[in-house]
Amino acid sequence: KLQTEEVEVFSTPSYACQRRTTLDNHNAVLTDALSLLAENAELSGEDGRGVAFRRAAAALKALPLPVTRLTQLGGVPCLGGHSLRVIKDVLESGASPEVEALRRSERFKALKVLTGIFGVGVKTAGRWIGEGILTLRQLRDSGPTLNRAQRAGLRHYDDLNRPVGRAEAAAVAAVVEAAAGSVLPGARVTLIGGFRRGKQTGHDVDFLITHPEEGREAGLMPKLVSWLDSQGFLLYQKTNSNSYLEAAEGPARPASNMDRFERCFSVFKLPEEAGRGGAGAGGEGGPRPWRAVRVDLVVSPVSQFAFALLGWTGSKLFERELRRWAGHEMNMCLSSHALYDHRQSRYLRASSEEEIFAHLGLEYIPPSERNA
Ligand code: GTP
Ligand code: MN
Ligand code: MN
Numbered sequence: 001k002l003q004t005e006e007v008e009v010f011s012t013p014s015y016a017c018q019r020r021t022t023l024d025n026h027n028a029v030l031t032d033a034l035s036l037l038a039e040n041a042e043l044s045g046e047d048g049r050g051v052a053f054r055r056a057a058a059a060l061k062a063l064p065l066p067v068t069r070l071t072q073l074g075g076v077p078c079l080g081g082h083s084l085r086v087i088k089d090v091l092e093s094g095a096s097p098e099v100e101a102l103r104r105s106e107r108f109k110a111l112k113v114l115t116g117i118f119g120v121g122v123k124t125a126g127r128w129i130g131e132g133i134l135t136l137r138q139l140r141d142s143g144p145t146l147n148r149a150q151r152a153g154l155r156h157y158d159d160l161n162r163p164v165g166r167a168e169a170a171a172v173a174a175v176v177e178a179a180a181g182s183v184l185p186g187a188r189v190t191l192i193g194g195f196r197r198g199k200q201t202g203h204d205v206d207f208l209i210t211h212p213e214e215g216r217e218a219g220l221m222p223k224l225v226s227w228l229d230s231q232g233f234l235l236y237q238k239t240n241s242n243s244y245l246e247a248a249e250g251p252a253r254p255a256s257n258m259d260r261f262e263r264c265f266s267v268f269k270l271p272e273e274a275g276r277g278g279a280g281a282g283g284e285g286g287p288r289p290w291r292a293v294r295v296d297l298v299v300s301p302v303s304q305f306a307f308a309l310l311g312w313t314g315s316k317l318f319e320r321e322l323r324r325w326a327g328h329e330m331n332m333c334l335s336s337h338a339l340y341d342h343r344q345s346r347y348l349r350a351s352s353e354e355e356i357f358a359h360l361g362l363e364y365i366p367p368s369e370r371n372a
Pocket of ligand 2: 193194195202203204205206
């Protein structure tokens, strides 16, 4: 090249929890390609490779401008040889042959369709593909035994694969607040997950529920679920009681029997209101009066609330990186319940997310900047 141009060289810290990642992604073309490879690795049971591609994509999401040349990436962490090759292809020719081939691959398409059924994981989808089941039609026709979650997932497939909007999330929030207020006055409902990070759409709506008086939240989930069910809001639910208990010796000890932190995976029957886009995926005879929406509910005692809030706000990679930072850099163990300091052999208390970041020696990153 004859001309010399000034090109910005980027650099960014190596852990996603040290970076501010907004939804304003300047490198979506690159991160979409890497995310697709991550997704394929995860769908193929290769979690390590999946994480590597997720980390590479996340590093690019944090850059302030679009990347135009490979030479700008000298100070960007987490880019392995494979990721760099994909980035190079996209920068030079607008697309990566590997990624384009993957998009067209029958196996990848089938894995996406089948794991798109609520209740169907990677293993089940892989087994079905091995039996020649590649589409929903083939699944319905060949009739392998489906569990309760999978039957609900198949029945509401179109609704559950249609993104949930903010207005719908607000409508679900109103229902959950009514339920909580009715079964436990004073209960507090907080929107978590992607909507708390400012996303405009989500694959579900996530809530964390607590009560300002420690212990009052015990047994809340079954009451909440039965209220929702009696009002006709539930198409499906499965409640897991969580048996978290702090051990004086630290979190390496297996937790035992106290049911104090519960989770419910559910499918809501959400009435469609006029003006909230009730066009629906119905098809048979005009707009339907309701749609199915995936909703996750978590109940936490107020003493663990800050940890649960931090742990359930996401993104998934941000959470993973927080735990990796805690372990590798601080000799601490972070979970959605607590933070344990191995050097001091004690739990570190916190009543806000800010305090947890401070314990971890990290600058506070607000939810809207955790979109790694
Ligand atoms: P969309 O729903 O696709 O918009 O994205 P999201 O970020 O809300 O993802 P999701 O609802 O899957 O998860 C929300 C948060 O909950 C993420 O931070 C996950 O890491 C966290 N999460 C999901 N499942 C579990 C779990 O079983 N245990 C814990 N502790 N956290 C979980
Ligand atoms: Mn979510
Ligand atoms: Mn969720």
